[in-house]
Amino acid sequence: MKSILAVVLTLLISHHAMADGQAEYKYRQGVMRTVGGQMSSLAAILRGQVHFANLKFHARGMADLAEIVPHVFPEGSGVKKSEALPDIWEQPDEFKKTMEKFVTAAKGIATAAESGDMSAIGPAMKSLGQACKGCHDNFREDADR
């Protein structure tokens, strides 16, 4: 029993240590696409084009993503194809501040949508958009997109 446990622990630990930059990059891409999808959905609803009652679900989805996004930028994941700039790891304090703005804004849109107070949703959406842009401008290649 003891030896099996030892093997399992070793596997778990070595798995952890063997950070795979390529896998992390792919994962980040998928997560960011989800973030982009939620953002487009929120925008479509706020333009009045689609099912309004879904607003709070997309907003909650964005708040959930705010729990995920801080963990998709591990060191070593700035692989060749990635648009993540080295500043992410070279200026960790700046990056952390930028990340915190996003987390706050994502939670803010969820709170606003939950409250149903339309006057709060506009500003919350604006802050969220600025949080995306704030990070893309400084930490993502080709920020023109």
Ligand code: HEC
């Ligand atoms: C803290 C930084 C940060 C925040 C905040 C952020 N992004 Fe990103 N985003 C990035 C970086 C860096 C990349 C490039 C990732 C890579 O190529 O490895 C990226 C890539 C993307 C992509 C392209 C995914 C793909 O197909 O490769 C989309 C879409 C995207 N972000 C949308 C958003 C939206 C919408 C928001 C706001 C709601 C947002 N991002 C907030 C840093 C951020």
